[in-house]
Amino acid sequence: MSGKLPSAKxxxxxxxxxxxxxxxxxxxxxxxxxxxxDHAAVPKHGL
Known part of the structure; x- marks a missing residue:
């Protein structure tokens, strides 16, 4: 997650x-x- 806080989801x-x-x-x-x-985090964190 590259140091970012996890989303509520x-x-x-x-x-x-x-x-x-x-x-x-x-x-x-x-x-x-x-x-x-995990899929929602991809665009948010740019993975």
Missing amino acids: QKTASKAQSEADRSGADKHKASQLQSEA
């Missing part, structure tokens, strides 16, 4: 992914949120 996705990893539930949804957040 990335924070939400990260939290969902963490919960899914711990509980084993909603892994697909968490993965989808993470993917969307």
Whole structure:
């Protein structure tokens, strides 16, 4: 992320992914949120 703060979408996705990893539930949804957040970050951060 080149030193920039994560967006709200990335924070939400990260939290969902963490919960899914711990509980084993909603892994697909968490993965989808993470993917969307990653794609949204590309133009914002110029990756």
